Amino acid sequence: MSPENKDADNKIDYGLLDKVVGYRLRRAQMNFFATFSEVFSDLGISPGLFAVIALVESNPGRTQTAIAQALGNDRSAMVAAVDKLEKMKIIERRPSKSDRRSYALYMTQTGNDFFKTASKRVMDHEKEMTSCLKDEKEVAWLLETLRTLSD
Amino acid sequence: MSPENKDADNKIDYGLLDKVVGYRLRRAQMNFFATFSEVFSDLGISPGLFAVIALVESNPGRTQTAIAQALGNDRSAMVAAVDKLEKMKIIERRPSKSDRRSYALYMTQTGNDFFKTASKRVMDHEKEMTSCLKDEKEVAWLLETLRTLSD
DNA sequence: TATTGTTATACTCTATAACTATA
DNA sequence: TATAGTTATAGAGTATAACAATA
Numbered sequence: 609m610s611p612e613n614k615d616a617d618n619k620i621d622y623g624l625l626d627k628v629v630g631y632r633l634r635r636a637q638m639n640f641f642a643t644f645s646e647v648f649s650d651l652g653i654s655p656g657l658f659a660v661i662a663l664v665e666s667n668p669g670r671t672q673t674a675i676a677q678a679l680g681n682d683r684s685a686m687v688a689a690v691d692k693l694e695k696m697k698i699i700e701r702r703p704s705k706s707d708r709r710s711y712a713l714y715m716t717q718t719g720n721d722f723f724k725t726a727s728k729r730v731m732d733h734e735k736e737m738t739s740c741l742k743d744e745k746e747v748a749w750l751l752e753t754l755r756t757l758s759d
Numbered sequence: 760m761s762p763e764n765k766d767a768d769n770k771i772d773y774g775l776l777d778k779v780v781g782y783r784l785r786r787a788q789m790n791f792f793a794t795f796s797e798v799f800s801d802l803g804i805s806p807g808l809f810a811v812i813a814l815v816e817s818n819p820g821r822t823q824t825a826i827a828q829a830l831g832n833d834r835s836a837m838v839a840a841v842d843k844l845e846k847m848k849i850i851e852r853r854p855s856k857s858d859r860r861s862y863a864l865y866m867t868q869t870g871n872d873f874f875k876t877a878s879k880r881v882m883d884h885e886k887e888m889t890s891c892l893k894d895e896k897e898v899a900w901l902l903e904t905l906r907t908l909s910d
Numbered sequence: 911t912a913t914t915g916t917t918a919t920a921c922t923c924t925a926t927a928a929c930t931a932t933a
Numbered sequence: 934t935a936t937a938g939t940t941a942t943a944g945a946g947t948a949t950a951a952c953a954a955t956a
Contacts (some may be wrong), residue, residue, distance in 0.1 A: 620829040623817030624878055625810060629885055629898070630791040632905035634806070637788045638831060639909045640781040655785070656946080659776060666774030673914065678771040680789060682948060687916060709914040709955045727775055734780055740907040747780070750904060754783035756891040758790045807923085824937060833925060838939060860932045860937040 629757075640737060647733050651726060652696070656681075658726060660689050664699050664713045665723050671710040698722050780908075791888060798884050802877060803847070807832075809877060811840050815850050815864045816874050822861045849873050 625631045644655050653661070656679075663675050672690060676683040690713065693699045698719035701711035715723065738747050776782045795806050804812070807830075814826050823841060827834040841864065844850045849870035852862035866874065889898050 620814065620821070620825070621817040622829075623813055624881070625813050625817075626906075627885075627902065628881060629889055629902060629905070630788070630795060630806065630881075631810060632902055632909070633784060633788040633791055635831065635909035636905045637781070637784040640784055644781060654945085655781065659782060662774055662776050663771065666772040666776075670771070671914075674771070678773075680786065681946095683915075684917085684949085685947065704914095707914080707956070711915075730775070730779060730781075734778075737908065738780055740910075741904065746904075750901075751778065751780060751783055753892065753897075753901060754780070754787045755777075757888065758783070758786040759891075805922090822937070832923095834938075835926085835940080836924065855937095858933070858937080860930095862938075 633757075643737065644730075644733060647729060648726070651722075651729070653726070657689060657693065658730065660686075660693065661698060661715075661719070661723055661726070665715055665720070668714050669712045671704065671712060673710070675713060693719075696722075784908075794888065795881075795884060798880060799877070802873075802880070804877070808840060808844065809881065811837075811844065812849060812866075812870070812874055812877070816866055816871075819865050820863045822855065822863060824861070826864060844870075847873075 641655055648654075648658070659679055660675060663678055664670070667675070667678075672686040673683045676686045690699065690701065694701060697716050699713055700716050700719075702714055704710045704712050738750075741747055741750065792806050799805075799809070810830055811826060814829055815821070818826070818829075823837040824834045827837045841850065841852065845852060848867050850864055851867055851870075853865055855861045855863050889901075892898055892901065
């Protein structure tokens with residue numbers, strides 16, 4: 609190694625970044641989403657679409673706007689998402705009985721089957737990704753910590 | 760509350776999502792980046808640009824590609840980033856002595872001052888965002904956990 | 911007046927491919 | 934042949950503004 613490129617050959621020093629939760633959150637999330645996309649490539653949905661399905665499954669009958677707000681998205685972004693999930697026969701729009709402006713979202717039977725398959729896949733993915741943690745207690749602690757960080 | 764919209768008035772049940780590290784990572788990271796952007800609106804840089812600056816500061820003389828790889832970005836994305844930071848007089852390209860294809864990146868004096876200001880702002884932001892955690896030990900534990908999750 | 915779903919639009923981020931000059 | 938920087942481009946994702954129907 610010649611003296612003049614000594615620096616360039618050393619390993620990168622992350623300096624301050626290594627102590628910044630915001631940066632470390634981003635790297636961890638990028639890793640989760642990249643592997644998620646691989647695991648889900650055959651099912652044809654993104655992490656964002658899975659979140660929509662999971663929320664409709666747990667909260668049948670909600671409006672598009674309610675689901676969007678719960679996910680922190682703008683309601684305009686829900687249109688394409690629900691269009692796609694309706695084309696995939698996973699969820700369906702039904703006219704709201706109490707408000708003719710809005711639709712209520714429900715799972716289809718196909719959607720329930722799909723959700724069962726996808727959920728198992730998600731939990732397997734989670735298990736693999738969190739295998740570096742000590743035990744279930746540590747995973748629970750991490751989940752609780754992340755929740756407080758998003759409030 | 761009328762019986763037919765009982766469900767719609769209840770609070771959202773996050774169901775499975777609440778147990779999914781990938782989803783909780785995303786929400787936490789979105790919160791960090793949104794508040795970061797507010798805090799940095801007057802300085803004119805995004806979280807991604809701050810990461811570039813921090814890495815150049817800790818690793819002067821590296822090439823664009825080296826910085827990009829360290830951040831997990833494509834090298835093509837570095838062009839606009841370095842263009843902008845060079846226009847802001849924060850970092851500068853210098854011709855590499857050993858390889859005429861590449862540039863070495865260095866901080867300017869303005870850049871060093873800027874970094875000092877920005878770093879303080881970042882650490883203040885971090886402190887506020889992690890104030891919900893018990894102590895410094897818990898922050899360190901979180902940082903270490905997040906690091907293992909991104910490998 | 912306010913809200914729901916919708917469309918159009920724009921802006922950022924990211925990824926890919928191809929080009930040039932060097933190695 | 935391979936690599937560094939660059940350009941063009943295209944695809945997500947996201948946010949804003951406006952509109953029609955309805956509240």
